[in-house]
């Protein structure tokens with residue numbers, strides 16, 4: 001693990017950019033030259049005031065904030081919504097140094113789009129992180145553009161390893177990875193929400209229902225991590241032959257969870273392709 005990172009600019013520190021930023025700060029790693037974050041509104045900017053080593057800019061107060069942030073940064077993370085990426089790139093292009101590494105977190109926006117605006121020599125890496133990065137339990141996919149060097153990729157890998165696990169993939173697989181780990185936290189929260197409704201329907205007060213369900217998810221995943229066992233084996237240990245769990249699991253399997261998850265991932269992939277086409 002690196003003991004320092006070079007200067008970072010987060011252009012758009014919302015749900016995702018802000019999660020990475022907070023994870024980096026929580027790691028305690030030294031960032032040479034510090035971190036600059038930009039957002040449009042003062043409300044967003046104020047959320048990062050007081051974070052150690054972070055300069056937070058509201059573009060409503062400082063319209064040149066993106067240019068200023070880029071000028072001092074070795075790594076620039078582009079954290080705005082996919083449709084806003086081309087305009088942001090046009091804004092910062094004149095201020096990028098030749099060796100600045102531009103890291104995209106945007107779903108569906110291709111390396112070619114970055115090259116079209118910044119030029120073929122721009123050192124661009126596509127990432128697909130997820131929000132548990134804020135508690136340093138993230139998963140990030142990385143795909144490097146052709147102008148990025150091996151050292152650039154190593155540096156960006158180190159950045160994302162401070163907030164979780166990293167998987168390198170070819171760009172052709174990054175949207176697929178997004179359907180699993182990028183969107184995945186939302187699938188998990190949906191399961192928790194639905195499971196909690198089932199507990200309330202069993203007659204438990206909401207607070208008890210939440211405690212039972214949330215601690216069950218946290219406990220089950222902690223056991224998965226700690227034991228190193230396969231999920232199927234851990235499930236087997238809960239499922240007594242001819243017991244109660246067996247009946248419940250049969251109902252879940254009859255609901256074709258396998259097909260449902262495959263269909264959900266396919267729908268996310270189709271949307272990533274729409275985003276790539278500018279829709």
Ligand SMILES: NC(=O)C1=CN([C@@H]2O[C@H](COP(=O)(O)OP(=O)(O)OC[C@H]3O[C@@H](n4cnc5c(N)ncnc54)[C@H](OP(=O)(O)O)[C@@H]3O)[C@@H](O)[C@H]2O)C=CC1
Nearest residue numbers: 012013014015016039040041044079080081082105106107
């Ligand atoms: N949310 C997630 O779990 C994931 C998101 N992503 C990707 O992250 C990107 C951002 O998504 P998300 O974080 O959810 O969206 P958010 O809307 O939460 O964050 C976007 C941020 O960008 C800021 N912003 C808008 N325009 C500018 C600008 N011109 N310059 C600087 N900042 C600007 C907004 O500030 P303000 O609100 O003040 O206007 C906002 O805080 C997307 O491209 C998405 O595909 C990738 C993986 C996971």
Ligand SMILES: O=C(O)[C@@H]1CCC=N1
Nearest residue numbers: 106107178182183184
């Ligand atoms: O929903 C989205 O488009 C982004 C990408 C992955 C997670 N959130």
